[in-house]
Amino acid sequence: MNNDASWERRTFVALNYAVMALVAVACLLPIVNVLALSLSSSAAAGSGQVKLWPVGFNLKSYEFVLGKPEFGRAFTVSLLRVAVGVPLNMLLTILVAYPLSKERKDFRFRWAYAWYFVTTMLFSGGLIPWYMTIKMTGIIDSFWALILPGAVPVMNVILLLNFFKSLPDEIEEAGLMDGAGRWQALWRIAVPLSAPAIATLTLFCIVNHWNSWFEGLILMNRPEHYPLQSYLQTVIVNRDMSLMSAVDVTKWSMISDRTSRAAQVIVALLPVLFVYPFLQKYFAHGIVMGSVKG
Amino acid sequence: MRRKQGGELPFHLMLIPGVVLVFIYSYIPMAGIVMAFKRLVPSKGMFGSPWVGWHNFEYMMHMPEISGVIWNTAFIAVMKMTAGVLVPVTFALMLNEARSRLFKRSVQTIIYFPHFLSWIILSGLLIDILSPSTGIVNELLRALGLKEIYFLGDPRWFPYTMVLSDTWKEFGYGTIVYLAALTGINPALYEAAALDGAGRLRQTLYVTLPGLLPMIVLMSVLSLGNVLNAGFEQIFNLYSPQVYRTGDIIDTLVFRIGLENANYGVATAVGLFKSVVSFGLIGASYVLAYRWTNYRIF
């Protein structure tokens, strides 16, 4: 690391930081705009005056959003969904990815299983059969409708199986020689060694459960059962104003309120912001190799 | 001698729960693919509905300008796929060079932000930011002495605008994957390279990049599955009649047909068409990747 002193190196480092900082700013600005909107007066927001700084600063929209019973209810559903759905996702991902990461000589049927799962990424029967199947299994309008149909995230399985594959064979071989079974090899060796990958996939699962709104709208029979993003969708989505009658106008002024929509977006974003830094601990470099050497 | 404990039985056991769930919630609904060859009469049910042969496909293929629409879709999708691999890899490498942990972590977090904003919200912002007269991007262009660009209203620019804004929104996700892959590279390799006198750049080229290659190949192959998905939500919220020529894609077209007539037959037929194309591409590249690199991606 002592060759870093050359001026090329320093220019490169400076440029590198500068470019990354610029990109980060570009990614941050929209959030800043939404944040500013959420803190502005509704009249200022409704006449397009708010850019990056609140106009007519106030916290009313947060009081409004957090005070709504629907919001709290939907928030709870989403938290529960993450709490149950993510561990289940991860358990199944690991259980499926591990056998599929084996070579053909160790697991003769791996190709059949692999294509069995990959096919589902490519072919689907469409919305109606999907809905009818879920209805048939009796979980429509229940919490499980948000959990079970997507319980095996095939994309994540493929990512994880590639991480498993990249693990040095010797460690596992050694373990098996010591008399450990397949199950022990999985839980005691493969999983701990893939901590960064598992942390990453956990993040994806959390985000996926937290962000998805479509299933909630279709599979729940009552708005009270919606998870947070489904509920948000109903307040954010552009409404077809052409069908409005005069009586809707008064209601319209309430739901059109951009500031509270912005506040809802910000509030929905917060939990993920809390989780991310925590998971980042596991993204750290060199966990795998450290243990190889040890 | 190398007979291991347990044999293959534990593998089958591990797979059972996943196989069962996928069978129920993915394979049973796949029976609905027959709708591509039927006209749905709800009272008769999916299987009792009359067969119409290839009619649904013909309806689609006889839409005026369908070839243009398919071309737009593939053009936008392929560019998105390319950018979707290049940008995250580059950015992951750049982040890898950053020494400050705080900076690294903050940037990593921040670039994931746009992923959380829906296109409905972003479209309103983009229309402002990209406006030729008042948008900040064009003000910058003017300051640099360039002509302003009507990013969302000029049919020549529209597809690129879609690619750029989509990449901006989603590259944080890809970057995280590659960063995770970076952790799998053996540090001993770097040490050896350093001993051989390789500088940072050459270490990156000869150690880091090859180390990432399997993941790059994997992500590229998987993205082929999207060759006919150009991003409905994004384009639907951003396109307008003046850019239909280059911006109308299969999904927006199907959506507009659906508005007039909830025609499940046609929608299923289009879905099946897309699936078959993706399946062909992924299958072919799976085989090619195995031939060239001797690596099975799944």
Added chain:
Amino acid sequence: MKRQLFTAILLPLALVSALAACSGNNGNNGNAEDHGASGSASASAGSAAASGEADATADPLGKYDPPIEVSAVRAISEGTKFGEGESIDNNVWSRAYADQLGIKINYLWTTPAAQYDQKLNIAIASNDLPDIMSVNAAQLKRLVDDGQVMDLTDVYGKYGSELTKKLLSEDGGNALKSGTFNGKMYGIPKMSSGLGQADVLWVRTDWLQKLGLSEPKSMDDVQKIAEAFVKQDPDGNGKPDTYGLGATKDIFGFFGALEGFFNGYHAYPNIWVKAGDGKLAYGSVQPETKAALQKLQEMYKGGLIDKEFGTKDATKVKDAANASKLGLFYGYFWNAGWLLDGKKTNPAMEWKPIALPSVDAQPALAQVPFAISTYYVVKKDAKNPEAAVKLLNFDLEKLWGKSAEPEVYNADKSGNAVFEYALLYGEAPRKNLDAHLNVVKALEANDPAALNAEEKSYYDKIVSYRGGDVNFWDSEKMYGPEGSLAVIEGYAKDGAHTDDAFYGAPTQGMTDNNATLSKLQLEAFTRIMMGGSIDEFEQFVSQWNSLGGKAITEEVNAWQASQ
């Protein structure tokens, strides 16, 4: 033809309801008890699709004893509030249904309004229907074609109350006809007003004054005002940052929509109009439309329309208006509500809704789409189809009838819009116009005593606005003496409107080709407006015809001949 249908179907119905009305006079609670037994008797008779025309026992508001349960699905508008401990299953309406009609409604699902169509489409496709649901015209047609819904002709004839029948035929019978297929009534129209979807011209009067201009009386004035608003810096900030005439990327719509502009040239895009030969023709392909497009092109070239209108939706145009960048646009009467934010930030801002100016001496006629977009239907094998009609009778009676109790059923003490909880709904096509007239009268007399609850709320708001509360400025602009409804009332009084002449179910050609045709039209109109050759219009017309428009025109004329 229309007359014939009226006498054939509606007259007998009127007789029935006259009989029924006699028993209805006992007052509601008494009525429910007195006729409990006969109500249930008639219920069973009704479910057997009784053949008797004037069955005296058919009581429009009779109570079921023992109570029955019907299933339903519904949208709940965003923003609907319930009182403490109440829900859609337990509120003033659901209790009234149970107590007074003996009907318990079991909602299979409810959904926010924006999601209703999608969820209903899934329910229809998977044949998983409730007894009662509301559907749009395309869904109605599919359900009828597939035989998933019930013929309600008899049930409506027998159980429809006098008020219901009066309200549903108030538009001259077209609403009922639109829900009728081969002489059988499958869809009960949800009554509303088509005139509410006619354009007025919204103009910034404080800008007019500042620039010394008078209100627009002709299309030339519209152009002149647009030009002045662009070039003479009406907002006085020294920057050329104002637009002339508002337009959106959809060209047509409800805010910054150009229908009103086309109407000024006697063109009626997107609706069917009677041509000189008595046949129906599509307004978009008529020569008048070309003339209007040519003018729009000229205005666009002259910078009188936002150069970037092609990427902006109604919300963006609204923002421009509220930010004092736009002072002239066409839109619906309720657009005042969208201008309120601007008024609040800039109290000097003043808008006035104006009747559509015309290009020549002939007055402009505002185009009016067909008013009915929603129908109530009953599932094919529902046990008690008459319950739907009874519920509608009850709802209309409690909202608009003689025994209406607005303080119970319309809005409660805490201001919740409880009328939203009713399963079926309908309002007189003239409801808003009458509200406007009544409010104006009350304002003049300074006496709101004669107003109903809804009208009273408008009255109160206007009074507070006049007392200095700018939050209710929009009520003044809609219901006040110079409000947008006064303009619409003018259209109604002078017959200054052109109604969509086609109100049947979507034809086969429409379901097959409308997606293509509307894309074609939008692209062509946008291109022409933005400076393409005006001769493209002829090309558009011939393409429109060859891509299915001609066939649709034939279908529409066949429909007309069958009326």
